[in-house]
Amino acid sequence: MGAMDKSPQTADGTVGKALHVLDMVAAHMRPVRFNDILTDSPYPKATLYRLLQTLTNQGMLSFDPDGGTYAPGIRLVRLAHSAWRQSSLAPLARPHLDELSSQVQETIHLAQLDRGQVLYVDKRNAATPVEMFSQAGKVGPGYCTGVGKAMMAYLNDDAREDAIRHQSYFRHTDHTLTSPDALRAELAHIRSRGVAYDREEHEVGIICIAAPILLPGGRMIGALSITTSTQHKSLRDLDQLEPMLQACANNIAGAAENWQFPS
Template identity: 65%
Template sequence: MAAAGEGTVAKALEVLDRVAGYGRPVKFSELLDDSPYPKATLYRFLQTLTGQRMLSYDPDRGTYAPGMRLVRLAHAAWQQSSLAPIARPHLDTLSERLGETVHLAQLDNGQVLYVDKRNARTPVQMYSQAGKVGPAYCTGVGKAMLAFLPEEQLADALEQQSWRRFTDKTFTDPASLRGELLRIRARGHSFDDEEHEPGIICIALPILTSSGRPLGALSITSTTSRTSLAEMEQLAPALNETAQAIGRDAEDWAFPETQTRAFKGA
């Protein structure tokens, strides 16, 4: 829920998030059941968002869904703010070389946002898809990024985790995860040992700037029926080479810095 004092824009964006979170067109009655706002307030937000084309309304079904304006904004964000366009050729090369599932992710409000993916030659059914949000505390890419955050940012990110137990291997409290993050930082890569989904394992590395700040993370994912973590660890050099190449290209990408300077000088 939007914090007190954040105003109507934050509240409207929260409603937009709730609609998008259903993953399907949703009726007003469903939103009202899950809303912290009175009926009239919720309806006003929905009308405003629909009028701005951030939501679309189907009068025949009486449902709301994300609007086409969001598609345009999402495309702009993908091009201007995500690592995906920079990383694309590197992901293609790594995927072709290894033939395994490759993920590219970034942290978003303490959670993992998958920004790109390459399927294995023999695809594996799993939760992660480009555009989906997942937990940071029990995924390889999430732990790889958390391990390299400065302490203040790490503490903030840990406060935003749900600590839900997905499997019997899931870390469910900050203290135990912190121990794992120290081990990840020491060896340079993380694992997902069936912590989010049974049978799904991965090795992941952070994508770092030259100063050591995590920009994102890269992973190779497989299943326990096809391989083991010990075998996957042998892929660490190839994964590290790709992560470093993406990090170098990202630092050479001057667009965000140029835009920031232009904004400040406006």
């Protein structure tokens, strides 16, 4: 994924700026000092300090006076937990992921789409785990992952073009798609084929087959993948697992049919 967008969220005023600051703090994945945030910030020093104070006062951030560091606050954690239970596919999908994991003995990913980026909401490790980027709760690129492409392919035309515009097209490997036109062609092929592949596009040696999770009316609510290493399997081997992948995606969609997921 490319570098974080450093432009101020002026269209959304103070609320947008505050959320942008939360994103900057969370992106460090550790408690962070004011000067470290300031380095990434598009805001003047006084404005940033005021936003941090407000977020801390509201419990969205916590401040450690001994270390002089900021971290996500308890109130933010509570809101995130509530959002996870209400908006995440993970609780509904859990038994189906367990069954698929038992069947294929490979790494399973469950993902949802956020502004063209992949949010990994659950994961099952293979019997012999392989080191890779993805972890539950982590955000990854859409254009070079199987689950990302599977989800973008089944967006409506306007949403798909918006997602295409939000990609960085950074070349992670020699196989990465690096232009909007190449991605559009790939997404059209995915719609005709019904599954997507990661052909070592994000990480060297990591491949997957992915399927969208579609409600009966065709609305896409997530994606599912079976991921492995080229040392263990080939893409042709993964094709043999497609029926089990599709069955699991259909089972999750059936469980989610009456659940009100956000658009």
